[in-house]
Amino acid sequence: MSRNPLNDLGESLGDYVREQRTAAKLSLRQLSELAGVSNPYLSQIERGLKRPSAEILQQLAKGLEVSAESLYVRAGFLDAGAVSSDSGVPDVRRAIAEDPVLTARQKKTLLDIYESYVEVA
């Protein structure tokens, strides 16, 4: 069984952070200062006693010089598979749907036009 009070994902996150920190030869206090986080809190994160927010993870990633995504995946915020999902031929519908800049209305307009082109039948 798991030895910590939180779920296993949290534990794996803490273990991962501690691994990265010791590998970088940083003390708890050093990393906590680099990341702008209090040192007791970092200690609790590493032992799986607390679940850090995405903002904290971002700062930790910076201090550890790893990608924020990798920490998100460990924390269960991001699906491991989803990160590098498509890789192949881009799909217009999906590209429009997932564009972070467009508004919903703009997306609908673009999709309508696109559909009118391909739905010739």
Added chain:
Amino acid sequence: MSRNPLNDLGESLGDYVREQRTAAKLSLRQLSELAGVSNPYLSQIERGLKRPSAEILQQLAKGLEVSAESLYVRAGFLDAGAVSSDSGVPDVRRAIAEDPVLTARQKKTLLDIYESYVEVA
């Protein structure tokens, strides 16, 4: 200046969620139930009064049928540039250019419209 008590990123997130929700023709309560979030809280998120955690964003993304990444970008948890360049999210311009069905003219039309949307001013 900004009309809300939180930062502009939070506002843009709320606006984005509301756009997606109305575009999907969902009421506040409907989406709140789909996402497993209380309806007053969703209301406050949309108006930029609260900053939701990554977990809540994940659930909202599910209810809205958009990628969690897109919400993370809006929330400032993920860097917009990093995502699009990192092969995670498809690029609209590329997807249009490589679509095998569209004619050259149709591609130009779609691209022109898309550019008009993203060229913010």
Added chain:
DNA sequence: GCATCATGCTAACTGGAGCAAGCATACTGG
């Protein structure tokens, strides 16, 4: 021996995320 400094950890507190309950308005149908 004892100061001093770094290490990680515990205790007690504060702010705000997220909730249940209820309010105000508008729109039906009888």
Added chain:
DNA sequence: CCAGTATGCTTGCTCCAGTTAGCATGATGC
């Protein structure tokens, strides 16, 4: 004109992420 219902919003609360202050141990140097 009033009951029923759906909309979004306000209020007041609970709980936990994240803080500051301080503790225990171990390594140095005098």
